[in-house]
Amino acid sequence: MALKALIRKITASDQLELAGSSVFLRNDQQIIGTGSAIQIAAKGKNRVAELAAGWKEILATAEIDNQSGISSAGLIALTSITFSENSSRDSVLYVPMVTRVHRGNVGFEVTIEGAEALPKNLQPVLGSFQDGSFSAEAFKAAVGKALEAFSTTTLEKVVIGRDLLMPIDSRPNLAVPLKRLHERYPDCWTYAVGDVFGASPELLLRAQNGEVSARVLAGTAGRGTDPDVDRAIAEGLANSQKNRHEHEFAVNSMVQALEPFCDFVQADSEPFSLALPDLWHLATDVKGELRDGVTLLDAIAKLHPTAAVAGTPTLLAEALIDELEPFDRAGYAGPVGWLSSNGDGELAIALRGGIIEPNQIRAIAGCGIVTESDPEAELAETDLKFKAVRYAFAAESL
Template identity: 50%
Template sequence: MKLVVSTVELADAPQNLLAQLPENPLTFIRENGGIIGFGQSARLVAAAGKNRFEDLSQQWKTLVAEATITDPMQIPGTGLVAFGSFAFADNSETPSVLIVPRMVLGLRDGRGWLTSIAVAGEADGNSSTADSDDELTWPTPTSYLPNEPIAFVSGAVSAEKFKSSVAQAVERITAHKLEKVVLARDLVAKLPSAFDIRPALVRLAESYPTCWVYSVDGTFGASPELLVRVSHGQVSARVLAGTAGRGTDPGVDQAIAAALASSEKNKNEHAFAVNSLVASLSPFCERVDADAKPFSLALPNLWHLASDVHGVLRAEASVLDLAAALHPTAAVAGTPTDTAREVIDELEGTDRGRYAGPVGWIGADGDGEWAIALRGAQISGRQIRAFAGCGIVAASDPAAELAETELKFRPIREALA
């Protein structure tokens, strides 16, 4: 397949990407900057297995090598891009995908652009359709109506099963079989026949502007955690581990943040995640620098301990190569990783699908941005399934961890209320 790609800068581009969302959009937005995709020019799929990253990376490189790309802007998100979503587990029945849209709208630092991506010979019967800048104009937004409220019920992992799993995990940690494991539970609901994902995405973006709002192939949400970004040889990532609910009174809220920052349980959980990420990035980078100590990150409903990590690429590597090396991080799996994955399979006993897997985009040059698919849900036909998880360490209490999952379900519940 040969793609013909053309990007043009739009001088009078609207500054609100949310207002431009089409039906079933491909989306990766943060603080109103980012990209949204319309339609589908190509769909690359990898079956289950540990080689799914390598498989899609190779398919992407082949597609890029055969494409004709006109991109005078040369900034992140212009030119040929694909939106992607990966399954969490090697043995998941959910496929991993890269989707190339027919059109991309982008906005970054006030600059707007439109990219047309056509299959040679299939665009109105003319392979040169995408070469004409005159045809590239900002589309008129389509209207949509609110959805009926969606009521979730327990899924495969009930509240009681979750608490039992946490207790079993603590026993194993105390017995020194592992240091940390991230356990999750799920909620399910039936979607109305006329469900439109756009109101949910708008609510998420407006309520959580500092999160990465994503929507790819039925997987959507607002993630506070950037798995990895690669831009012109620079690598960056953000680690979140350690959580507390927000207080309604400002004084109480600050006290909660201070208590979180001084909590040995949460600091230990966070250290596992940071050390794991630095170790995974080091083979690819000349150097890797992490924050000396975590900072308290405020979201509307939660405090998180957060650390930013930066590196400089040592050799040529794409953002997918780094995502493959980083996934799953200790923040979504545990420490040691292989043992934690086995415990997750045993205690959860269900397929996470793309929950806690990488979600984001990659460009023709291998740069891109990938978040971790958290604070969201997955749509399959008429069913929707949401997940929330917690890092379990020796000091974890089952009831407290269950309460934390309720806090983490709040974004998706409110977006669909």
């Protein structure tokens, strides 16, 4: 079906209309989509390539009438890609019926012919999370098995996740949790696309005017309440052999994966400590220039999963994750974000959130396990990472 899209200029809005919406928010950039005009679903090893081909087919037939006067405005698609090719859940790419895009004072709206009215007065879901299919003791045991694998295989790093569950009666309206996440973590990418949601601190890949950029995070420490203690924690993180070891794997994985698609790739020579409200992360920025004819999804197909969410070597790490984790990650730790008909786009890694399942919400937090890891410390790290989702869904704001 050929889409007919009208793009018009709209005034900037401070009021986020999040009820029943798909979103991708960061600082003063807001992408808010309602409904689905057309959707592509894919499973298995070639899921990203199938979504990329479907997006190209949509663009080849779409009739786009840009009346906004904004040269960068285009038809917008949202996508969520599963972490694993073995997931039972779909990877999806869809064009919303209505998409509102705000960047600072510039805004435009993409309306697909035949768009339906927006939902009104939906009730939000709030509540508390309890232990999921992976208890604290079971998680520590899994970390122990991962440590054993370092001495019996060529494994160098593996990311093991732990889950929490909250029961729900029906498809939830995430308006309140998403608003809380965006306000508390404005420098993160707050997202709700398909069945995944959260506020990710990690940009997987951004494309703009033929250039790509990424921010790699690996290595974590909790924030201190006293400024001097907090600075000492950041310095300790920057000098931690375990965390630097974990971070090096993630950066090297990103650079090596990007090189075939770029004329050049460069990474910061040293990581920096990135401050979030609850955590410190070691971070490194990576930049490159895409080769002619290469799209964002082309690069993502080879880039995902990085060592930051799977491990090193990738295939060995993925096999151990399948063996140790008693749940389907679905879109958690997979690419999530938006694409534009002009070739631009942003895909974050779906972290600090969870997935919507029948009758429940599953929150997931993972840790990078290397030879220096300690099971008790890794468990504590998951508790730190769960703070975001617990805050978002608390019956009263914490």
